[in-house]
Structure formats: C-alpha cells, structure tokens
Amino acid sequence: MRTQLHLLLLAAVAAAVDLWPTHQRIAPSFVNTDVVRTVELSSQAYVKASYSIESQSDVDNDVFYLTLSEEEENVTGWIEAKAKGATGGLEVKRLGQHAESLAYLYAIKLAKPLPKGESLTLLVDSVQSHATYPKPAFATQHDSHFRVYEADGIVLSPYETTSQRLRVKAPTPNVRSYHIPSALEALAKDEPAVKSGATVTFGPFKSQPPTATKDFDHKPYRVSIDFEMNIPALTVVSLKRTAEVSHWGANLNIQDEYVVRNDAPELKGQFSRLDFQMSQHARRMSPVIIPALSLQLPSGAHSVYYFDIVGNVSTSAFRPAPKAAGRAARLGPQNAQLDLKPRYPLMGGWNYTFTVGWDAPLGDSGRWDEVNGRWILAVPFLTPLPATPIDQADVRIILPEGATDITVHPPFDVALMERSTHITYLDTIGRPAFDFHAQKLTEKHDGFIYITYKVPTAAHLQKPLAVTVASLIIFSVMWTLKRVDMTIKK
Amino acid sequence: MTVLKLPTFSPSTLTNAASLLRILALAAIAGAAISSRLFAVVNFESIIHEFDPWFNYRATRVLASQGFTEFWNWFDPTAWYPLGRVVGGTIYPGLMATSGVIYNILHALHLPVDIRNVCVLLAPGFSGLTAWATYMLTKELKDESAGLLAAIFIGIAPGYISRSVAGSYDNEAIAIFLLMITFYIWIRALKDGSVLYGTLAAVFYYYMVAAWGGYAFITNMIPLHAFVLLLMGRFSHRLYSAYSAWYAVGTLASMQVPFVGFQPVQTSEHMAALGVFGLLQLIAFVEIVRSYVASKQFQVMLRWFLVASGIAGGLAIVGLTITKTIAPWTGRFYSLWDTGYAKKYIPIIASVSEHQPTAWPAFFMDLHMLIFLFPAGVILCFKELREEHVFVIIYAVMASYFAGVMVRLMLTLTPVVCMAAAIALSSLLDTYLSVEEPARPDSNGVDETSAPGADVPAEVTVSKKKKKDVAAAAAAAAAHSAATTATKAKTKPSATYGIFGLDTRLVVIVNAIFMLVMFVLHCTWVTSSAYSSPSVVLASRRPDGSQNIIDDFREAYYWLRQNTPQDAVVMSWWDYGYQIAGMADRPTLVDNNTWNNTHIATVGKAMSSSEEVSYPILRKHDVDYILIIFGGLIGYSGDDINKFLWMVRIAQGVWPDEIKEPNYFTPRGEYKVDDQASEAMKNSLMYKMSYYRFNELFSGSPAFDRVRNQQLPREGPKLDYIEEAFTSENWIVRIYEVKKEDPLGRDLKTANAFDGGKKRKPSKPTSRRRALTA
Structure with a gap:
C-alpha cells in the first residue's frame, strides 16, 4: 500500500494568510520617482530593475507591491529584490493575480517601514525564460538567427511613476529593428527610443498615474526589438x-x-x-x-x-x-x-x-x-x-x-x-x-x-539480517531435503 | 608396482574430497564460462548485439512491461508496414519467457535489475548451465574427470562463445543448454528405461521447441539413435518405454507452441520421429507375440505381418504426401543437402552470411585442438559402444556434416566435439597419470641397469625405440583404462599394459598441459578479438593506440527516434529492420523476420531502380525516410553497396523483366562504382544515395571509396525525388527523406530544375521544325 501524503505548500499557506491584498485596492503608500529597467538579452532575458521609491504615508509603508502584466508573469521564472546599498535580499512573496486590475502581485517586505518623505532604491532582478521568439521561425544551417523580444514599455505599478526608462541590451550590435507604439511615443519626454551600439533605450517617459488598475490597458504600450542571436538557446x-x-x-x-x-x-x-x-x-x-x-x-x-x-x-x-x-x-x-x-x-x-x-x-x-x-x-x-x-x-x-x-x-x-x-x-x-x-x-x-x-x-x-535469514532458510531446506529419503522402492 | 608412492587416505575421505573438488571445479568452470563472455561488456558496454537480438529484446520488454497475455496477443503494426506482424504466433517465445520469468523473480526478491541487463547476461548465465549439462552427459559416457574436461571445453570453446557472448540475446543463448540437457535426460531415460526420465526429456524438448527452430535437430537425432539401436539389434523395453514416453508427451507438448502448431504431424521434418515411434510399437508387438507363439508359426506370421504393415505404412505416407496433408521438405532443409540450392531458388536465405558453407580455417578457429582430439574421442566411443556411445557417434557424424554446410551449425557441432575431445584427453591423462606400472616384459631386451654414458648414440636409438613402444602402448592403455573405469573395477595388481617410468609420463603430461594452455590462450584471444564486438558499435584504434568508438548506427537511429514523427515509415534493407524498430522505434517496411519475399523484393526493386521508377513505389508504401549504410568514407565493408547485388537478385526473382542482374556489372563482368560503372548501377537509387555529395567532401580531388578501392566519377549523383535528411558522423548511416508530390502538380524533377534556375529543355520545337520541313 502506498501512502501518499500531500503536504501543504508553503505558498498555499501564505496565500491563505495574505489573501486580502489581491482583493483590495492597494494603498498608494509610495511613489516611484524613477524606474530603470535594464534587460540583458541572452538565451534568457535578465531583467535588472531599479525602483527609486518615496514613501507617501506613515501607515502601510513596510510592504512595496510590485506588479507584472500577464505576459511578463508568464515568462518570469525567478525574482529577487534587495535594497540598494544594503546586504542581503528582501523577502519577495508572490501573491497571485489581483482581482481587479488582473495584474500579478508581488509583495516586497522592506527591512523596516519607510517613513513618509524618505526614499529608497529597490533593486529587483528577475529572469525571464522563453521571453523571445525566433523570427523567421525557420532558418538554414548557415543563416544568421534573429529573435524578437517584447516587453511592457511602461511598468505596471499600483503607485504613481514619475519617470521611467527601459533599456534593452542585445547580444550583438546587429539589431534589425525596434518598435515603439505611437501611444507610448506620445508619453516620451524627448526622444522616445535611442539605439546606441547593442543597446536600445526606450524613454524616459513622462509621469504616469498608477497603471495597475482596472482601466489601464498595457497592451498598446508594448515595445519590441528584433535582434541577431549568437547564443545557443x-x-x-x-x-x-x-x-x-x-x-x-x-x-x-x-x-x-x-x-x-x-x-x-x-x-x-x-x-x-x-x-x-x-x-x-x-x-x-x-x-x-x-x-x-x-x-x-x-x-x-x-x-x-x-x-x-x-x-x-x-x-x-x-x-x-x-x-x-x-x-x-x-x-x-x-x-x-x-x-x-x-x-x-x-x-x-x-x-x-x-x-x-x-x-x-x-x-x-x-x-x-x-x-x-x-x-x-x-x-x-x-x-x-x-x-x-x-x-x-x-x-x-x-x-x-x-x-x-x-x-x-x-x-x-x-x-x-x-x-x-x-x-x-x-x-x-x-x-x-x-x-x-x-x-x-x-x-x-x-x-x-x-x-x-x-x-x-x-x-x-x-x-x-533479512539476507542472512533468507539464506539460512534456503540452506536448511536444502539440508533437510538432502537427508530425507524419497525413494519409493527399497 | 608403482612409479610413485602416493599418500593413502581412507576411501570415505577420498570420495568426500573428490565430490567437494568436483563441485568447486564445476563452479569455477561456470565462472570461467561466464566471465570469458563478458569481454563485450568490458570492452564496450552492456548492450544488445547484432540484429535479431534487438527484436528479442524488444519483445521481452513488451513481455516484462505488459505481461504474458498481452505479449501472446501482440500484433505489431510497425513491422512489415503496412502488413503488420502477429508477433505472438510467429516467434519462438521460449527466450523471452525465460527472461521474463527471471526478471519477475528478481523483482519479487526486490532486486530491481533492468530488463536490458537480464537480456544481456542471459546467454553467459546459460553457458554456465550448459557446462553443467555437458558434464552430466559426458559423465554418463566415461567418468567424472572426462565430464569436467568436457565442461571446461564447452565453457570456453569459441564455437559456442560466438553465439553466447553477453549481449548476444538470441535463441541459441538458451538452446544449447536445452539441447545438452535434453540429450542427457534422454540417455538417462534410455539407460534406466524410465518413463519418468522420458517424460522429463519431453518437457525439456518442449522447452527447446519453444525456444529455437533448431529443435528439429533433436526431433531427428533421438529417432535416429533409436533407429540405429534397432538396426544393431539392441531393441529393449528400456528403449521402448523411454522413446514412447518422450515421443508421445514431447509431440503433444510441442504442438502447444503456436508457431509450431500441427507441424509435428504434418511436415516431413517430423515424420522420422513418427515413423520410429510406429516401428517401435510394431517391434514391441512382435516381441510380445513371439513370447506366446511357437517359433515356426511365428516365422510365417511375422513375414506376413511385416509385409502387410510395411506396405500399409508406405502407402499411407505416400498418399498423405500426394494429397499434401504432409508438407514436403522446406527449402531451408533442402539447402542442407544441396548447398547450391538456396542460391538458385531462395536467394534470401543464401544472402545471409551465416548460411554460407563453412571455410576450413573456421574449424580450427572455433575449436582449436579439440578438432583433432575429436576423432580420437569418437574412436574411443567405438571401443565400448554402449547405447550412449552410439548416440555420440551418430551425433558426431550428423553434426560434422551440418557444420560443414552451414557456418551457423558449427554451434551444434561444438558440444559433441567437446565431449569427444574430453573423452580422448581424459583417457590419455588417465593412462599417464596413473601411478601403476605394468610388469616388465622379459622380451624387451633393453638392459635398464646398464651403465649410463657409456655409449651415447646407442642410448639415443634405444630411447627412440622405447618411445615408439610407449606410443603403441598408450593407445592400448587408453582403451584399457576406459574399460576399467566403466566396469568400476579397481586396477588389477599386475597390469599387462601401462607406461614405464616417470620421464615418459612427464613428457606426455607436460605436452598435454602445454596444449591445454595454448587452447585457453587461443580461446581467450578469439573471444576477445573476434566474437565480442556488438556490431552496433564499432571500435577502431587511433594512431596512438587508444580505442576510438564509432557509434554511427546509434547516432542515426536515435536521431530518427527523437526528431521524426512517431509514425514516419522508414525503408531500409531488411538487415536493419529490427535495429530500427528497437532503437529508433519507427515503422519499417521489411525486417530480419524474412517471411514475405515479395515485400523484400519490393524494397530491393526500389533500391535498385532509378529515381523515377522508385518514387511511385516509395509513395505507395508511405515511405517517409530511406536509411542506407555507406562505408566508403571510413572503409566499413559491411555496407549496402556490397549487399546491393543481393537486393538486385531478390528483386529479379519477382520482377525478372524489370531488374536484371547483368545490367549492374560492367561489360567485362566487374562490379564497379567508378567511371566504368554500368548505367543501371549509376542510376540506381542505392548508388545515388550512397555517393550523394560524397565528392564534395574531397574538395576538388577525385573522391575515393575506401571499401571498393575505386575512384568515383568526377560528377556526383543528383537527387530529385528525395533529399538528404541526416548523415552520421562517419557517414556510415545516411537517411533520406522522400519528398511529397509537388504542390503545383509538376514532376519533381522539373520542379527541382526550376528551383535550380535551369530552363526547361525545349523538346517540342524540334519536332515542329521537322514538321515544317516535311
């Protein structure tokens, strides 16, 4: 009989306890003064985001909520955070989809509550797998291979974002094209997108109200970059x-x-x-x-x-x-x-x-x-x-x-x-x-x-012991059989 | 008189020590037999060898994973595409059942051994049992010491090892053990007249029938033995009960194997056993009547009875054969009598290398010194000529003949050679190791006590003469000693025959030991160098002497398995069918179970025709990939171009109008692939696939085929209807994908030319111009 014991998962426990954030409006305790996301494209996409935040309130100021759109959530495999200048990481808890905005919620527990008016820089590193796709989907043995990476042009956040940029580093300077939608272009402070060497920078963009809301559709703001891939995937x-x-x-x-x-x-x-x-x-x-x-x-x-x-x-x-x-x-x-x-x-x-x-x-x-x-x-x-x-x-x-x-x-x-x-x-x-x-x-x-x-x-x-007993049984049976006379005729 | 004083022990000590030594020796022999078969595992890995074993392994995996009922009803839709194969009814399941039972026992004991390792190590394990069975049989013929010698001989003789190395998971792996144990129990049954042993022999006979098609050897050997005993006037009730028990139970049991079915009563191969069975009943009946009826009347009655029953029996057999109730001899059987038969009528059998007649050196290679001890042993059997000796003599004669006509049957010869050689060597050793010395004959005239060194030349002649005497005496003594042991009589105090002195003994014994050592060295060498190659993996030596593994077969098969659709049909020559099914897990058109000659001929035709002719055949059979073996780059001689003529011949057998063998030779009758190759050869699909883009590898200089040692034409072949899909690292395996029909409905050749940027050749305008001028 096989006894199967389904142990309760840590995550499930956490989700049960912290159920409420995914169903409540998140208090605007912080403002993102500057968000810089740097994506390093390799066989995976390594996203290094730095969130400069400023506290707006004296309550609810110990947890910073990070949100990801569905597309980003699907490819993000690993996420970790730390405060700039501090040693040791901060606890990141995945809370799941927010009921109202449908964005995916992560709670970053700050080391100590951030008093109103003070600011802090959070470094959030994440790894995205399968974030790029080949274009064209077929290539011969000799062809150069190109892939396309797509990302949200502006971050989803439950907080107001004053300024933000997205920087994408391709593995080679051979970037075939990059695309920035017109809706996003309109938000740019000056040049919407600049390519220098292997790096394409989108933004900086103008101040945005909270974007992780029901009314905001992030889809028209997605940017893409079509680059040559010289790293095996x-x-x-x-x-x-x-x-x-x-x-x-x-x-x-x-x-x-x-x-x-x-x-x-x-x-x-x-x-x-x-x-x-x-x-x-x-x-x-x-x-x-x-x-x-x-x-x-x-x-x-x-x-x-x-x-x-x-x-x-x-x-x-x-x-x-x-x-x-x-x-x-x-x-x-x-x-x-x-x-x-x-x-x-x-x-x-x-x-x-x-x-x-x-x-x-x-x-x-x-x-x-x-x-x-x-x-x-x-x-x-x-x-x-x-x-x-x-x-x-x-x-x-x-x-x-x-x-x-x-x-x-x-x-x-x-x-x-x-x-x-x-x-x-x-x-x-x-x-x-x-x-x-x-x-x-x-x-x-x-x-x-x-x-x-x-x-x-x-x-x-x-x-x-088991082997000894088994061998002893075999030997004794053989010993007995050998000594029992089994002939019929005398 | 003795030459040496030996320490004396009590008789019980001697028996106990001897029995312990025998057990130890048998264990050591089994160990030697098993370990010498592990070269293949040590040098390569634990892998299934060759071709047929791959199918057996695959079937065993089905048996182990899905149980016996599923295995029994297994219909394999991937073999012989699109026909499929009823596996349960077309195989000898004994081998798979044995592995399945071992596997289940081990797992019941919580020893989770992989089924592959069970299969790989089955043959070595059973070789240990074969050694034991040979020991038992030889013990019946002479004595325990001969038995032990026979056991070690069969344990390491290359003739048997060639078919039972680790990984050689074929029917022969267990069949030789079954052969020996059946013969041993038959001899026991005959000696004791025991119905129990007769039945036991039938049980093992049943196991043999379930395990190997070669069971027909037993089916005919035992009746032949009985028949010869009858002719020698040695009818006895022991023979009657042993044979009747064996035949009745054995035949009924053998009919339980689905693949055999009603053959034991319907085919000519089995009629001898039935005939001898009938004859024994008649003779037994006559014997009974004789004991009740007076002599004169008996003579008259016997004559009429024999005439009547003879005519009746003969008519019955002739009638049944005419009405086709009894099937005539099969082609495979005919080819045993006429070695040219197969080549003429069944090329598919002749195309198998192990069905060729044996070359003389093979006898020495497989048996070494046993081959010249063998006749001596057989002659020694004549000295006594008990029933079991008659058996060995018949076995020796029959097996020698069969081994001569077919390489493969060397296997059945080996056990009897080992037994006979053991008898001969054991007799020799008995004579020369005996410390007894005969009484000195007075007529010898040689003064043993004369001063040494006085006359050197004289002494030389004397010793020469003495040697001659010794040699003469040895043969006689051998027989004598055999006789003495047989009657279990203790040696008489004053023997008339025997060996004088210690020196002569030493010379002969040292010689014998030298030969035995040479035998062991030879066996080890042959086993390690010739018989332990898996043939799936090839090994070569690098210039620095290290081993270089050439693993192209598995590379290509694994590629097929991982990167093609599960239902992609692969066409290859039938040799590779089982391997593709086992390793690549893809449907094949033909495989090593060569039951459908037409299907094989179809593949042969597709391979030997031009692309235009082959393409419809390929498409009709849903072929997605074609797999060929090409050794031209690294000099692997067992490739498809070398087998190509068989494809042509087999195709010619079915389509004599379309495929003609002479077309593939040069006008001078040579088989060439270079500039002089015939048009049919150059246009054949096989040639094109083999050499496609081969000359580009030589970057400008002419391409060179290392197997045929010929330079290829400067212009390489072009392919229109198929395209290269995969080529292994050393180009041994090349896989081509068959193109689908052109979506625009063009001929693929035209489509290809269009893609290549060539203009279509204007063919119509010429005729139009001619029309104009007319």
Whole structure:
C-alpha cells in the first residue's frame, strides 16, 4: 500500500494568510520617482530593475507591491529584490493575480517601514525564460538567427511613476529593428527610443498615474526589438532527478534524466553533414548549433555515467575536480566537469534525451547532528546547465530504509510535494521517498532541499539480517531435503 | 608396482574430497564460462548485439512491461508496414519467457535489475548451465574427470562463445543448454528405461521447441539413435518405454507452441520421429507375440505381418504426401543437402552470411585442438559402444556434416566435439597419470641397469625405440583404462599394459598441459578479438593506440527516434529492420523476420531502380525516410553497396523483366562504382544515395571509396525525388527523406530544375521544325 501524503505548500499557506491584498485596492503608500529597467538579452532575458521609491504615508509603508502584466508573469521564472546599498535580499512573496486590475502581485517586505518623505532604491532582478521568439521561425544551417523580444514599455505599478526608462541590451550590435507604439511615443519626454551600439533605450517617459488598475490597458504600450542571436538557446523540457542516500556505502547517488530541445529557429530543409563538417572545420559553425554541453558536478563526484535510451554515449568526457592542495585548497572546492557530446549536433528545433548520474561521498552533503541525534541532508534541487531554462523538474529523494521523524525544507515554493515508498535492492519494507514537482525554473533555482531524519540502528541492520535469514532458510531446506529419503522402492 | 608412492587416505575421505573438488571445479568452470563472455561488456558496454537480438529484446520488454497475455496477443503494426506482424504466433517465445520469468523473480526478491541487463547476461548465465549439462552427459559416457574436461571445453570453446557472448540475446543463448540437457535426460531415460526420465526429456524438448527452430535437430537425432539401436539389434523395453514416453508427451507438448502448431504431424521434418515411434510399437508387438507363439508359426506370421504393415505404412505416407496433408521438405532443409540450392531458388536465405558453407580455417578457429582430439574421442566411443556411445557417434557424424554446410551449425557441432575431445584427453591423462606400472616384459631386451654414458648414440636409438613402444602402448592403455573405469573395477595388481617410468609420463603430461594452455590462450584471444564486438558499435584504434568508438548506427537511429514523427515509415534493407524498430522505434517496411519475399523484393526493386521508377513505389508504401549504410568514407565493408547485388537478385526473382542482374556489372563482368560503372548501377537509387555529395567532401580531388578501392566519377549523383535528411558522423548511416508530390502538380524533377534556375529543355520545337520541313 502506498501512502501518499500531500503536504501543504508553503505558498498555499501564505496565500491563505495574505489573501486580502489581491482583493483590495492597494494603498498608494509610495511613489516611484524613477524606474530603470535594464534587460540583458541572452538565451534568457535578465531583467535588472531599479525602483527609486518615496514613501507617501506613515501607515502601510513596510510592504512595496510590485506588479507584472500577464505576459511578463508568464515568462518570469525567478525574482529577487534587495535594497540598494544594503546586504542581503528582501523577502519577495508572490501573491497571485489581483482581482481587479488582473495584474500579478508581488509583495516586497522592506527591512523596516519607510517613513513618509524618505526614499529608497529597490533593486529587483528577475529572469525571464522563453521571453523571445525566433523570427523567421525557420532558418538554414548557415543563416544568421534573429529573435524578437517584447516587453511592457511602461511598468505596471499600483503607485504613481514619475519617470521611467527601459533599456534593452542585445547580444550583438546587429539589431534589425525596434518598435515603439505611437501611444507610448506620445508619453516620451524627448526622444522616445535611442539605439546606441547593442543597446536600445526606450524613454524616459513622462509621469504616469498608477497603471495597475482596472482601466489601464498595457497592451498598446508594448515595445519590441528584433535582434541577431549568437547564443545557443537550449531548453530543458523536463528534468527528473533521483537522489538516493546510502548510509552503508556512505554515498549519495544522483541521477538526472534530461529532455532537452534546441530552441533556435527550426532547421529549414534538411541537415547536411557535409556542410556541418565543413563549417566545423573552418570554425564558422553557426553559434546556435549545440554540439556539446557541459555540466558542473559537485567536487566529490565520481563514477559518473551518461547514457540514453539506446545505451552508453561514448563521446562524453569527465574531468574530476582537481585535488585540493596548496592554492587550490584556499580557493575552496572546485567543481568536477562533465563534458557531454550528444549523439548528434543539436540543430534548431531538435530534441535529445539523456541520463546522467554520479556518486558522491555522503559526507559532502550529509551531516550528523549530534545534539538532536539526526541526520541532516542537503540535496541540490538541480544542477543547472548554464543559462538554460527548465520547464519542468521532478525531484525524488530516497532516504534510507527505516528513516523516521523526517522533516523536509524545499529551497523555494514547489508546486507539489508528495511522499511515497520506494522499494529497491533487497528492501523489506521499502524506503521513504519524497517527490517535488516544480515548473518554470531557471539556473537560480539550484538551492538545496534540506531533509532531517533519524535512522535507528536496527534499521541499519535490517538488510543484512533479512539476507542472512533468507539464506539460512534456503540452506536448511536444502539440508533437510538432502537427508530425507524419497525413494519409493527399497 | 608403482612409479610413485602416493599418500593413502581412507576411501570415505577420498570420495568426500573428490565430490567437494568436483563441485568447486564445476563452479569455477561456470565462472570461467561466464566471465570469458563478458569481454563485450568490458570492452564496450552492456548492450544488445547484432540484429535479431534487438527484436528479442524488444519483445521481452513488451513481455516484462505488459505481461504474458498481452505479449501472446501482440500484433505489431510497425513491422512489415503496412502488413503488420502477429508477433505472438510467429516467434519462438521460449527466450523471452525465460527472461521474463527471471526478471519477475528478481523483482519479487526486490532486486530491481533492468530488463536490458537480464537480456544481456542471459546467454553467459546459460553457458554456465550448459557446462553443467555437458558434464552430466559426458559423465554418463566415461567418468567424472572426462565430464569436467568436457565442461571446461564447452565453457570456453569459441564455437559456442560466438553465439553466447553477453549481449548476444538470441535463441541459441538458451538452446544449447536445452539441447545438452535434453540429450542427457534422454540417455538417462534410455539407460534406466524410465518413463519418468522420458517424460522429463519431453518437457525439456518442449522447452527447446519453444525456444529455437533448431529443435528439429533433436526431433531427428533421438529417432535416429533409436533407429540405429534397432538396426544393431539392441531393441529393449528400456528403449521402448523411454522413446514412447518422450515421443508421445514431447509431440503433444510441442504442438502447444503456436508457431509450431500441427507441424509435428504434418511436415516431413517430423515424420522420422513418427515413423520410429510406429516401428517401435510394431517391434514391441512382435516381441510380445513371439513370447506366446511357437517359433515356426511365428516365422510365417511375422513375414506376413511385416509385409502387410510395411506396405500399409508406405502407402499411407505416400498418399498423405500426394494429397499434401504432409508438407514436403522446406527449402531451408533442402539447402542442407544441396548447398547450391538456396542460391538458385531462395536467394534470401543464401544472402545471409551465416548460411554460407563453412571455410576450413573456421574449424580450427572455433575449436582449436579439440578438432583433432575429436576423432580420437569418437574412436574411443567405438571401443565400448554402449547405447550412449552410439548416440555420440551418430551425433558426431550428423553434426560434422551440418557444420560443414552451414557456418551457423558449427554451434551444434561444438558440444559433441567437446565431449569427444574430453573423452580422448581424459583417457590419455588417465593412462599417464596413473601411478601403476605394468610388469616388465622379459622380451624387451633393453638392459635398464646398464651403465649410463657409456655409449651415447646407442642410448639415443634405444630411447627412440622405447618411445615408439610407449606410443603403441598408450593407445592400448587408453582403451584399457576406459574399460576399467566403466566396469568400476579397481586396477588389477599386475597390469599387462601401462607406461614405464616417470620421464615418459612427464613428457606426455607436460605436452598435454602445454596444449591445454595454448587452447585457453587461443580461446581467450578469439573471444576477445573476434566474437565480442556488438556490431552496433564499432571500435577502431587511433594512431596512438587508444580505442576510438564509432557509434554511427546509434547516432542515426536515435536521431530518427527523437526528431521524426512517431509514425514516419522508414525503408531500409531488411538487415536493419529490427535495429530500427528497437532503437529508433519507427515503422519499417521489411525486417530480419524474412517471411514475405515479395515485400523484400519490393524494397530491393526500389533500391535498385532509378529515381523515377522508385518514387511511385516509395509513395505507395508511405515511405517517409530511406536509411542506407555507406562505408566508403571510413572503409566499413559491411555496407549496402556490397549487399546491393543481393537486393538486385531478390528483386529479379519477382520482377525478372524489370531488374536484371547483368545490367549492374560492367561489360567485362566487374562490379564497379567508378567511371566504368554500368548505367543501371549509376542510376540506381542505392548508388545515388550512397555517393550523394560524397565528392564534395574531397574538395576538388577525385573522391575515393575506401571499401571498393575505386575512384568515383568526377560528377556526383543528383537527387530529385528525395533529399538528404541526416548523415552520421562517419557517414556510415545516411537517411533520406522522400519528398511529397509537388504542390503545383509538376514532376519533381522539373520542379527541382526550376528551383535550380535551369530552363526547361525545349523538346517540342524540334519536332515542329521537322514538321515544317516535311
């Protein structure tokens, strides 16, 4: 029997407690004196926004509400905030869609209430995945690839915004075109849009009343930029991680099953190996073709394996972490690197699946807490491929057989967490396993899942005892059979 | 008299120690057999090899994941597109069932072993069991020590390893064990006259029928053995009960396998067993009557009875054959008698390399020293000629013949060679390891005590002479020792035959040990270098000696799997059908289950015709992709151009008017791909697909085909109806996509020319001008 325990999610609890902001009009406690958003376009869009705010009231001045339009909310995978000049981030809470304005609400808890008249600069960093789309949608092996990025020309905010700008940095100066709608143009203080080098600046724009309202339609204010892309756009369509703890082997085994896709424009016509080999030879290969991937594994990783549905992929190379000695030791542990070469170069639109696994010493990620008599285990939620969005991640952590008193602390709000029993080599009652499911992840989501648990000594001995008893039974049955005379005729 | 004083132990100590040693030795032999088959896993990886195993693996996965009922009713719509294949009714399910049972047992014990690893390691595991079964059978023939020798021989003989390395997941993997255990139990049944053992033999026979088409070998070997025993006048009630039990239960059981069905009573291959069964009943009946009726009357009665039953039986068989109730011999069977038969009438069978006649070096390569110990062992069998020895002699004769006509049947020869060689070597060792010394004959005339060194040349001649004597005595002693052990008699105090002195013993024993060591080295070498390649993955050496893996097949199959629609139909030559189904998971037109010759010929025709002719065929069969193997770049000789003539021949068998083999040769009768290649060759789809854009790789200098060692024409082929879709890293696998019809309704060639900016050739105006002048 499988007992499935649906643990209540942190987010759900938070939503229940803080339900009211999404249904109430937000008090105009602040004014955005200056908002500068800088978007760095790469395989993902990295948005660095700075909100200079000034407090307008002495009440409700400890929480700053950030709002995103539906389009931006759909692509935003990670969001973090901090006050300029301060160390340490501020707590950002996703509250969901606002009932009236339909904008998506985030609450930034300020370190201390901001008294009326004082100002502060908030730095809000977010990562947008799948925020650009290829144009045209098809390209040959040799073509340059262009993508289009669209963004809200002016920020949605429940507060008045005095001045704002949007700066978009393309990866190359080759920006084919950019578009600013006439409605937005009218709001510009002087030149509505300026391109210099690889950067296009929209604005600054004139003062705006609160825009996160029912009456304001942000759609006519969206700007777009059509730029050349020379960075591969890989997407992890799904990632399944299984982490299995063994106390007998003092080992943590992690296995990742990846489904990846090259999100570059789809290959027009057919793949020509000849052209590929020639361009490879002449070092003129299109930058969006992905011939290899590299994965940073923990420093203690060993016994690495790499295979796919049809077997071992013989083209991978594993570089173990250098031995910590001398200068290297002072630098701290370095990562081991796994260079993977997919069976075929990934052209635009091509898929590939593979499985990577490795062993690592348990001491690197588990600690024995002597005070409470518990094990504390830290399992990374994912091992990110650099600058690659992960659409769906399922992580399963398998604890030793007989583990009790388990507490689980995921690094961020996961959509779903469940408990089940996993039965593997010579288990008698099975091992407790925890599944975490999350969507829309970025490389920033590589935090640790902390798990604490107790393992009684008897549980450690369970497996050898079971095997011993089974062998004894077999031997004694054989011994008895050997000594029973079963002939009929004497 | 003894040459050496041996320490004495109590008899019970000796028996216990011997039995423990035997168990240890058998365990070690099984270990050696299994580990020598793991070269493929160590050198490459745990992967399914070759072609047929991929299908077995795929079927096993269905069995393991969906259960036996689903597997039994499995209709595979992706094979033989668009016909499909009723898999449950067209396979021998024994192999998959075995893996499925092992898989389920392991999982019930909470050992979650991957089904692939079960499949990969099945053959090595069963080779351990084969060694044990061979030990048991040889023990019946001679004694335990011969049994152990036979076990180690079969454990590491390349002839058997070639079909049972890890990953070689084919029917033969378990069939050889079943063959040996069935024969062993048959011998036991015959010795004891036991119905229980006869039934047990039938059960294992049933397992064999369910596992391998080669079960017909048992179906004919056991009746032949019984028949020969009858001819030798060795009819006994033991034979009667053993054979009747085996035949009745075994035949009924074998008919439960759907693929076999009613064949045991309807085809000529199985008639011998039925005939011997009938004959045994007659003779048993006659024996009973003889015991009740007086001798004179019996003679008369017997004559009439035999004549009548003979005529009746003969007429019945002839009648049934004429009315086609009994199917005549199949073509595959004929090709065993006439090696040229298949090439003439069933090219599809002849096109398989393992169906070719065996080359002489193959015998030495697969069996090494066993091949010359083998006749000695068979001759030693004649010395005693008990029933089981008769069996081995018949088996040796039959298997030798079959191994000679078909490479593949080397496999059935290997066990009997191992047994016979073990008997021979064990007899030799028995003689020379025995410490007993015969009484010195007085007539020898050699003064053993004469002073040494006095006359050196004389001594040399003496020792030569002595050696000759020794050699003569050895053969005799071998037989003698066999006889003594057979009767379980202790050695007599004064033997008349035997070996003198320690030195002669040493010479022979050291020699024997040397040969055994050479045998082990040879087996290891052959196994590691020749039989452990998965053939899905190729290995080559880099200049610095490190191993370079060529993984083009999996690269291309995986590309198909990941980047084409799930229902895209792939056409390839039938060799790759199972691999495409297993690795790429896409529908194929033809595969290694070559049941439909016309379908294969259709593919052959599409490959060997010009684009214009092939295109309608391709479109009618919904072909989306064509996959070919091309080795010209890196020199992989098993490619499609080298197999091309078989495609032509098989297509010619069905369309003799359209495809003609001579058209593909140069006027001088050579098979060429260069400038001199014939027009039919150059225009064939296969040629075009193989060399499409190949010369561009050589950037100006003429392209060179490394397999055929020929320079290609300067102008490469052009393709109008298909386009290149994928080419693997070393160009071994090339995949082409079949273009859809032109949306404007043009001929694809015209459309292509238009896209290329060429003007359509004015063809009409010339005739108009002619009309004007007329």
